[in-house]
Amino acid sequence: MADVRTSRLKRLSLTNFRNYASLELDPGAQLVALVGANGAGKTNVLEAVSYLTAGRGLRRAALGDVARRDGDTSWSVAARVEQDGMDVSLGTGLLPGDAGRRVRIDGVDQRTSDSLLDYVRILWLTPAMDGLFTGPGSDRRRFLDRLTLSLNPAHGRQVSSFEKALRQRNRLLEQGGSAQYLSAIEHQVAELGTSVALSRRETVSLLKTTLEAQASLGLPFPIAALELVGEFEAETADQAASDQEDRYRHLLQDGRGRDRAAGRTLCGPHLTDLCVHHVAKDMPASQSSTGEQKALLIGLILAHANLSSAVSGMTPVLLLDEVAAHLDPGRREALFARLQALGCQTFMTGTDESLFASLPDASRLFAIEDGAARMLSV
Template identity: 65%
Template sequence: MSEFRTAQLTRLSLTDFRNYTQLTMPIAANMVAFVGANGAGKTNILEAISFLTAGRGLRRAALADAARSGGSGNWSVAATVLLDGLETKIGTGLVAGVSGRKVRIDGQEVRGSDALLDYMRVLWLVPAMDGLFTGSGSDRRRFLDRLTLAIDPAHGRRVADFENALRQRNRLLDQGGADAYLSALEQQVADVGTAVSIARQETVGLLSRTIEDQAAQSLPFPHAALTLEGAFETETSGLSAADREERYRQLLSDGRARDRAAGRTLNGPHLSDLKVRHAAKDMPASQSSTGEQKALLIGLILAHAELTAKVSGMTPVLLLDEVAAHLDPNRRAALFSKLSSLGGQVFMTGTDEALFEALPPASEIIEISAGTSRQIRGPQTP
């Protein structure tokens, strides 16, 4: 994938972040494995990297929760990123008592984390996602929104605006707001909600085609069949964007009494669900074995990485937490080979160095212990 732009972290610094008082490490490779005992702080490093792009990080934790216990309440994550032959210093963090996180690019404070998408797109796979197919629809919606954000930087703002408009409508219904105010608010809900749904459906369509293309690559990971389903999608199927928006507005207007009694809005994209099936077996992913679900998820993330590169023109940085431990040696080797071919930077974690024996020679293995880092294998030149 050399035709795409590739962002590479060459230096990472954490201050008062999780279990780290101060950690600064150079990064010398495109494929990096962090190894160490459970609880050493490997996942915390991945979480720190996940804050170097838009969104709430891979744990979706409250910002204050990322601050080191016993510290001042402030924390920061900074990195040097090499992109297009130029180094850029990016950073983010929290100032105790101040809402929202601060973002700096080359020392200049910028508004919002969306600006970081110009320097890095970050995707991740963490153990908490193992129950994605059997968990709640809200988990899968957030997952799909994360996938969409990587290829459409405006999506995060649309989702936030949609959720805010829904909350305002619910509050107005509860308070017995005037019809004129409700109509104006419902128009806003319909406008931004329809845009959210269309963006999600476009992602599902593009990702489905990428997965089909991936089938020819003979990877040892099953292929997923994806659909976006819900009452809203059924009601608006086949309609143009303008007609879908108008139909949604009418559904909101007609449903006021029902929604007021329920205390929430009972129809809309906020209730849609990403349905995933094991394509070869034509069965819901939720009914597949634990191992098959993990393999499906890995295949899905690999396909999304390819799609992100094609749509954005930038290979994403991948964060894979404890992924190697769940794979047999053949699948591990195939995964590492595929990750290498993607061309982007990859950060992985594991408890045992032996899990990463099949990494390409140009990879790096770093041991994490007691809040410190130590390179135990550096990139080897051919």
């Protein structure tokens, strides 16, 4: 990956963020581990980092809920990011009375958080995702959209616009809108929905290839097979993009009566599901053991980190919350070695320092306690 830029956080500053009145952290390494008791604020640090990219953060929390409880409802996260020797200052936060968070790059206000994607791509794995394969399809679509966003920075806006157009169509159906108005909005829904679907399919296709290549490395993480399923996928399979859009528009028009009765649009990529299969055991991931589901997720994240580097031209930053506690010593050591080989800066959390005993020597370990971070020896 000679042409891939290395993107790393050199310094992280939090103000009035969750349980932190103020926190200064100097990661200074590729692999960074945060250890401390439950409730100490380890995940809060990862959440702060997740706001340094587009989107709603790893908890998808309301912005006002992120502020420190005894503060003035404002909060901020700032970082110094290094890309191959060049530094850039990133900042984001909320001011009292604001509806959305503000974003600055080198002190210059930005219109949207999408601008941050030019400097850092962030992927994460949290305990809340442990039920990804057994939970609702909406969770898997959101997971896939996050993966797609790191490859295609426009994807987030496409999804938002598509969902907005869908809501407008549903409202028109409910209010008895004219056929002319419905046709106009269905044209938008079909165009936007097809764009979203194509981006997701491209991500799945590229990820399949990367997973196959990863299988040759002999990592102790099972390989997943991926497939997009749903009525829309079946109706538009193997069609050119323009034909998919036309087909979707006809499906919307023909389904007006059904959708009006249901109170929602019953066909489209907003209902597509990501099916994951455990290749070695030839069984759905949803039927695998809890431990194997976790290992499948880790394998997916590792493959996508590799893919994200290749497509975006920069190494992503990974946030792995409580990941080591669910792995035996052999898998932990293999995970740390693979992360180092990928070149991605990775922040990990755990309650026990011993979980990170096999970290490479150049890594950094911090104890999180009493709203502060103290560096430990590795």
